Amino acid sequence: MVFGATNTKTTRTTARIGGVLIIGAGCMTAVLTLTWPLVLMPTGAAIAAIYVFYRRQTSALLNKWLWLGLTLAVVLPVWIVGPPGDLETPRGGTTLPALFTGLTAAARVLTTVSVMLLIGGCLSPAGVSRALAHICGKDIALACAIGVNLLPAVLEMLRRTALAMRLRGGFRRNRIANLKRLLVAVGVQTVRLTEDVAEALLLAEPPPNDDPDRTETTP
Amino acid sequence: MQARWIAVVAVFGAVWGATEMSLGALLRNMAIPMHGSLMAGIGIVIMLVARRTLTTEDRYGRGVCLAIGVVAAAMLPMSVSRGIGPAIAGILFEAACLEIVLWPARAGAWRYVCSGALAGLSPLLQMLAMLLVQYGAAAVSTFRDVFLNKQGGARLGLAEATAGTVLTLVAVFSLIYGMVCGLLGWSLARRILKRLGRPHA
Numbered sequence: 001m002v003f004g005a006t007n008t009k010t011t012r013t014t015a016r017i018g019g020v021l022i023i024g025a026g027c028m029t030a031v032l033t034l035t036w037p038l039v040l041m042p043t044g045a046a047i048a049a050i051y052v053f054y055r056r057q058t059s060a061l062l063n064k065w066l067w068l069g070l071t072l073a074v075v076l077p078v079w080i081v082g083p084p085g086d087l088e089t090p091r092g093g094t095t096l097p098a099l100f101t102g103l104t105a106a107a108r109v110l111t112t113v114s115v116m117l118l119i120g121g122c123l124s125p126a127g128v129s130r131a132l133a134h135i136c137g138k139d140i141a142l143a144c145a146i147g148v149n150l151l152p153a154v155l156e157m158l159r160r161t162a163l164a165m166r167l168r169g170g171f172r173r174n175r176i177a178n179l180k181r182l183l184v185a186v187g188v189q190t191v192r193l194t195e196d197v198a199e200a201l202l203l204a205e206p207p208p209n210d211d212p213d214r215t216e217t218t219p
Numbered sequence: 220m221q222a223r224w225i226a227v228v229a230v231f232g233a234v235w236g237a238t239e240m241s242l243g244a245l246l247r248n249m250a251i252p253m254h255g256s257l258m259a260g261i262g263i264v265i266m267l268v269a270r271r272t273l274t275t276e277d278r279y280g281r282g283v284c285l286a287i288g289v290v291a292a293a294m295l296p297m298s299v300s301r302g303i304g305p306a307i308a309g310i311l312f313e314a315a316c317l318e319i320v321l322w323p324a325r326a327g328a329w330r331y332v333c334s335g336a337l338a339g340l341s342p343l344l345q346m347l348a349m350l351l352v353q354y355g356a357a358a359v360s361t362f363r364d365v366f367l368n369k370q371g372g373a374r375l376g377l378a379e380a381t382a383g384t385v386l387t388l389v390a391v392f393s394l395i396y397g398m399v400c401g402l403l404g405w406s407l408a409r410r411i412l413k414r415l416g417r418p419h420a
Contacts, residue, residue, distance in 0.1 A: 143225050
């Protein structure tokens with residue numbers, strides 16, 4: 001009974017993640033290809049999706065810095081850049097094409113932020129790993145969850161290696177040799193990180209139940 | 220539990236995922252010509268290094284490339300860039316190409332080079348497949364137009380070239396690029412193992 005309930009929950013999580021990803025990808029593709037006023041459709045769809053899937057994040061759309069950015073996205077093409085493709089018209093004048101360009105840019109920014117909030121709000125590492133375990137198997141799901149959590153460590157490792165290279169003179173001289181050294185250093189650190197993760201996994205593994213007197217307790 | 224197998228898949232998958240989310244997203248958003256091939260080369264090197272480091276120690280090398288591709292593809296939706304769907308399909312296809320060649324037996328340098336060549340061709344094959352779905356019989360001529368006008372091929376002096384010539388040139392370039400990446404993966408893994416003081420064939 002409990003197993004059935006967990007399975008249903010996993011299926012629901014998988015469906016939810018799939019739905020969010022499809023909506024996000026669809027909104028981003030549409031907003032980058034459509035122009036004014038059709039561009040408002042994916043924007044509205046992204047905001048509606050946030051309201052439906054992750055209502056708490058809706059308040060993030062009222063952030064004053066976001067609206068300052070959106071205002072700048074509208075104002076800059078109108079007052080500074082001018083109408084698109086027309087370099088003859090003097091700046092500072094309000095023209096309808098320039099206004100539409102600005103509104104399209106603002107809609108694109110708003111959609112991008114909405115999709116980021118939607119994906120960030122709905123896709124927790126635990127949810128993703130549950131869905132992957134459902135689809136591909138537990139080993140790969142575990143690897144995915146570990147990989148997502150390792151991203152900051154990997155980025156820090158790349159940053160430190162690049163800094164070390166820069167302190168040794170960077171790529172100004174012997175570029176090929178220095179690139180080889182950089183790649184080998186990154187590879188060595190990655191393999192060492194692999195060993196640390198493997199050790200941690202072995203420590204986390206439960207010991208084999210070799211005690212014959214010990215009995216399993218069933219709920 | 221194959222702890223080391225999982226660790227290698229997780230770490231190398233995270234490295235490739237991080238590269239796709241940062242450099243790959245930047246290249247996709249800027250619509251840099253042949254960005255698919257460039258990222259495929261990076262992926263080939265990462266997967267082959269992972270495969271070789273694991274093969275020499277644990278004999279659990281099989282399936283590593285495909286699993287690393289799955290991990291990297293699973294991270295891609297977190298990147299905000301356009302064209303994530305084709306990129307995910309490309310990563311999985313490339314990983315499958317490497318795995319197909321490396322699966323049968325213990326892999327030597329020549330097999331790494333062959334797998335790199337096949338995986339290097341994968342962005343071209345994927346693009347042709349997508350064009351075939353969209354345009355049917357006109358896929359090759361559309362590929363010529365896309366390559367010349369959108370990917371800067373006209374600037375390389377190929378403006379008058381026929382569709383067949385363009386396709387052959389791109390295929391040969393992808394093949395050679397993939398082979399070089401395969402060889403780079405093999406030699407890089409050898410250097411890494413040497414630095415770590417491990418046995419390397």
